[in-house]
Amino acid sequence: MSPDAEASDNALARRAAAGDDQAFAVLVRRHKENLYRLLRRYTGDPEDAYEAAHEAFIAAWAALGRYDASRSFGAWLRTIAINKARDRGRRARVRRLLFGGKPLEASEAMETPDPAAPADEDIAARQRRQTLDRAIATLPPQLKEPLLLTAFDGLSQLEAGEVLGVSAKTVETRVYRARKLLAERLDAKLRPTT
Secondary structure (H helix, E strand, O other): OOOHHOOOHHHHHHHHHHHHHHHHHHHHHHHHHHHHHHHHHHHHHHHHHHHHHHHHHHHHHHHHHHOOOOOHHHHHHHHHHHHHHHHHHHHHHHHHHOOOOOOOHHHOOOOOOOOOOOOHHHHHHHHHHHHHHHHHHHEEEEEHHHHHHHHOOOOOOOOOHHHHHOOOHHHHHHHHHHHHHHHHHHHHHHHHOO
């Protein structure tokens, strides 16, 4: 195991800010999967999530000199990523308004099925996951962001509040509202029509 693999995020961030490209590469490897998953659920689109993650790492690299080591590097990076996703969403809405086009939630997930799962179970599970991802993508940002950070990214309410710049109680309230709204939307979507 390399010494970089055992170094803390803060130590790697300090080295990267001093010009160590390898230290930043380790940070990217550590955080890319979790960041992509967060953005995948945020945007509802795998391509947009990939692009937003890419933009977030570029912005983080450029801003390393302003990184406050008293904060968690992961929380700092998530803040940047959410801001990049918000920016992409705003640009997409403007493009749709000006030029038309498909809505963000119409994209399909590009996931590889599990070869060990029976085909019908795999299809049903993938459809449920896609329905959930699309429903999450349509939530207002102030509800979507705390839900994703706590329920899917595993942050505590305090940590999510740090990322979003709000109190833990605000995160708790917004997560409650997000879950309630999601349940209503999914119930309406999955309710059989007669």
